[in-house]
Amino acid sequence: METDIVQAVAHYAEEMMGQEGFRYVSAVVANCKMLALELEALEENPVTLDLDALVIAAYLHDISTVTHGYQNHHVKSAQMAVEFLSERDVDAERISKVEQSPY
Numbered sequence: 001m002e003t004d005i006v007q008a009v010a011h012y013a014e015e016m017m018g019q020e021g022f023r024y025v026s027a028v029v030a031n032c033k034m035l036a037l038e039l040e041a042l043e044e045n046p047v048t049l050d051l052d053a054l055v056i057a058a059y060l061h062d063i064s065t066v067t068h069g070y071q072n073h074h075v076k077s078a079q080m081a082v083e084f085l086s087e088r089d090v091d092a093e094r095i096s097k098v099e100q101s102p103y
Contacts (some may be wrong), residue, residue: 018066021065028059
């Protein structure tokens with residue numbers, strides 16, 4: 001796991017969403033990690049995931065709700081995630097995976 005970018009994303013999420021919002025997205029992150037481990041452990045048809053992209057998307061999935069509300073927040077949150085990651089020179093493939101995650 002690329003801890004530097006994941007930590008930067010977590011810090012950004014906490015700054016944007018405050019403590020309560022950050023607790024919520026941290027729970028989402030924990031659930032995503034647990035589900036990813038379960039999918040990778042399947043005996044038949046194991047699934048390999050980009051855990052960094054999954055964790056980043058989990059942290060940022062509601063990032064726009066603070067400033068833009070909930071209407072179409074999935075679109076705005078994805079845009080904000082792309083902008084944040086691009087500014088930090090995250091590779092284009094990972095950004096694409098995060099952008100395509102279900103927000």
